[in-house]
Amino acid sequence: MINLAVIFGARSAEHEVSIISAVQALDWIDKKKYKPYLIYLDHDNNPLLCKWPRKKDLSTFIEKTIKNDNKIEFVKGGIKAGKLLRRIIKIDVALLIMHGAFGEDGKIQGLLDFYDIPYTGCGVSGSVLGMDKVLSKELFAEIDLPACPFVWFWDNEFEENKKKTIKTIEKKLKYPIFVKPANCGSSVGITKVKNRNELEKAIKKASKFDHKILLEQGIEQSVDINCAVMGGYELKTSVCEQPIIEDEFLSFQEKYLKGGKTKGMAGLSRIVPAPIPDNISKKIQEAAKIAFREIGAFGMARIDFLYQPKTKKFYINEINTIPGSLAFYLWQASGVEPKKMLDEMVSIALERKKENASVSFSFRSKILEKTKL
DSSP states (O other), rough: OOEEEEEEEEESHHHHHHHHHHHHHHHTTTTEEEEEEEEEEEEOOOEEEEEOOOOOOOOHHHHHHHHHHBBOEEETTTEEESSOOEEEEEEEEEEEEEESSTTTTSSHHHHHHHHTTOSSOOHHHHHHHHOOHHHHHHHHHHTOOOOOOOOEEEEHHHOOHHHHHHHHHHHOOOOOOOETTOOOOOOTEEEEEEEEHHHHHHHHHHHHTSEEEEEEEEOOTTTEEEEEESSSSSEEEEEEEEOOOOOSSSHHHHIIIISSSTBBBBBEEEEEESOHHHHHHHHHHHHHHHHHTTTTEEEEEEEEEEEETTTEEEEEEEESOOGGGGGHHHHHTTOOOOHHHHHHHHHHHHHHHHHHHTTTOOOOOTTTOOOOO
16 A cells, blocks of 8 residues: 655645646545545645545635644655644655646655655656746757747846847737746746737736746747656657647637536536647657656656647647646546546656655765864
8 A cells, every 4th residue: 555645735825736736636646555645734744634525515615624723744755744743644655736936846856855755646856847837948959949039037137128128029929929937837927918018017917926937938829738747767648639729829718618607627618639730749749758868757748839720830848847637638538547647746756756765865974083173
């Protein structure tokens, strides 16, 4: 029996999306294989042990969890629980379902590494690179993956010299331009601007979610194409999908609130497999593998692209190291059912634990004996 900690929530703009993804994942846990422990991080990142939700009323579930105030502490190899935090629970693997800040940016990964708790998904460096859209785009450019033209700056630089910054933007990019916070997901804070008048307002909006601002040139007459990758050193890809978009881009509203109810990313209208030529699909899958490997990703991630049917060109957009709904719909369409997907993610996490055990993290010398102060 594997003690599986399902960790979700946290101080993130994608807090609620994380809760939806986590509750979806509970249905995939085989209780003959796993003993699950649900750990919810509230808006202040306080870790709380949850009871298994009996009803899918997520607001009530979270309210009860906060009211119960069953705090825990992370310790080496597990957690301390109970009113006096005296009960030690060993954690064999943590299933990370934390989208955005503190979940995809390397922070929770660093904490778990510190306490020697294996976890699913990317490590610290892969998470940092995947979360920061500027760093990932610079890396993609270095390895010649086709990407949209872009510029970036800090919000204070823009405030100090707006005219110069706008001149630089318009010199390098053509409208329409997408303005984004560099470290945020689920399309939060993103605006498509068509002229200079809209630009400053969009930058101000993005700066509410990050001080680092990314601007990308829009690729006209393009469609979104997504592909998931899974593995450690041996990688496999899912089929490609084409999300059906009614807005000008795949917004938060389009992803999660279309129709008034949400099932997370699983509720988005999509065509699977994507209606694109087989040779293009294979090229995108191969590019997804390259991006996954070069960024130092691990476990499972979804890589998003833009494709122009007229020119047959595609552009890598971003990598999501903990995708909404864990992209189970892509794997399901590829013949991997959600329970099997979860098994593979756990297996890959345990594989990494074995590999890390063979690496020495300490070095003993006689420097202290020979040092006199």
